[in-house]
Amino acid sequence: MERGKRTSRQAPDPITDRAYMFPAFADGKALPGKRCGRLPAMGWNSWNAFGSGNTQALTKQMADAMVELELDQAGYEYLVLDDGCYRPERVAERLSNEVQKFPDGFRALAEYIHDKGLKFGMYNDIGTNLCAGAAVGTCGYEDLDAESYVDWQIDFIKVDNCYYLWDNATFSDAANARYVYAPNIRGIQVSGNSFSRTYQAEKDGFFTGQGAFLHRNGYGTNIGTFDGTNVGVTPVGDCSGELMFCIDVPDDGSYDISVEYATGKERGVGEWLQLAVGEPVCEVRYCDDLLPATADPEAFSWSQPIPVSLKKGKNVIRLMNHRRQENVLNSYAALFEGLNRADPGRDICFSICEWGKTQPQNWGYKVGDSWRILNDITFQVGSDGNPGRASWESGDTASITSQYNKAVVMDEFAGLDKGWNDPDMLVIGMDGITPVMCRTHMTMWCMMNAPLMLGLDLRRLQKGDVLWKIIANRAVIALNQDRLGIQAKRIWCSADREHPDTSYVTDNDRVDILAKPLADGAVALCFINLSGRRREEEFAVCAGDIVRYIGHKMVDRERFLKASEYQLTDLWADSRCENTTGRFSVSGLDACDCVTYRVTPV
16 A cells, blocks of 8 residues: 655654645635534543553443443443553554553454444554653554554544644653744845835834734744643634734835844744745745744844745735644644545544644644643543542643633534534542532533543442433433534623623633523523532523524524523423523522523423
């Protein structure tokens, strides 16, 4: 077979196909072979339960338990091996099973899982190593690995982002920021056709997007895509910044542009420069490479002339670095395309796990069925006999509310034609999380159309117990799997009454109200108390509020708005009542609790 695509381990790949470039992120077009219309994945992943200690025997027990507990009938179908299942190094360039943990190999395990009526998933990384250290990342081996995964009959793959060579990712060299940011830029010189002029960033330049800014010493800095790995960085709006100049030349023709720059290898200043002429939709790139290093980030030097073609009159010159996103898309696409090449007919769910670092909500839909939005929801994973520990809230990503607070304002990035925002695996069943928190956690993920990947040792469950009733609540799961495929929108927030749908709020002393349109014309309405104290107030929205925010996504907005009566089904209490006012309210919410209604116009 002709060799498929492999990424380089020596330098970032040249990117010449416009489908992988920043301007294409807004075109809504997935790469060839991407299957749209998939609802959020449901299943079990080994990491939160066992960390790197998962084994063949444990995986088979999880498969047995999934069927015995009838979780498969509730919609859970994937069993995914996370990190720790491979040998620490490749064998003749190939991936292979860790022989003590998985003595019969992955193909035999896949057959066991398939015989249960379930689906089999695996894990890898776009870097050189996996996060736990094994030197078997897909970088440079994408075609071979895709052949192995198809031979092992996988149905799902989770692809991580540790040890990535072209970014300062987890466990990577921090100096790899050289690839992520443009150099500091003080100005440009344009010459040709009897024209010559110098433009200064301070007087003639302007910044677009977010992040890039004019330093007090008169140069543009922080030109690139900002890191979304941790909390506090909004996913809404432009996530990168550029320095632009508008220049007026006397004639059509060839011109030279030299850039006055200074390089670094740290957050905000790098060595990689992209120079384009024209707005993004019609840009022509003339530079996309490292510039020679300077002594320090304020030791400015002039670049070699960059030949460009300009039109008579006004031209837009853009200085930028979108390689943080473009490189990572290229790396994920290499494995994605390898899987399609190895078996075009095989339906493999592709889970992007780069933790929101490169703002995957902008580009993930091109190859992925879901994309992680932050770093891990817990770093205290379990082991055989130890459930691990999770938190309701924290100052970093490792909590339910940290993940929710970002994901809840990302609804416009998700959909059947795109894929799903992934706030990481469910931590239900871990220490530190009460049953009330578990119930609200489950509701949040279902309302937000997040993948529902269980992370607990299923042997700890009994059919009908408290945790089983939470993860097997079919009425709540139905919201997540509703065929209309629309993530809920936050339509009211006690902490921000003006912009509840787009404001990234991290203060958990609040109540949120979410609304989700459903395929039968009903609306799921969820009242969530994120705080650690009971709230005695009344919280309410009316039909008009709901329609104002999500009416354009509803099956029949007029029927909902003008209904003379609504049936309210409480999805956790399994009770029903009628509402004739069109005003929907909850009085009194316990700490960390929620009330969720299915509101059906009669």
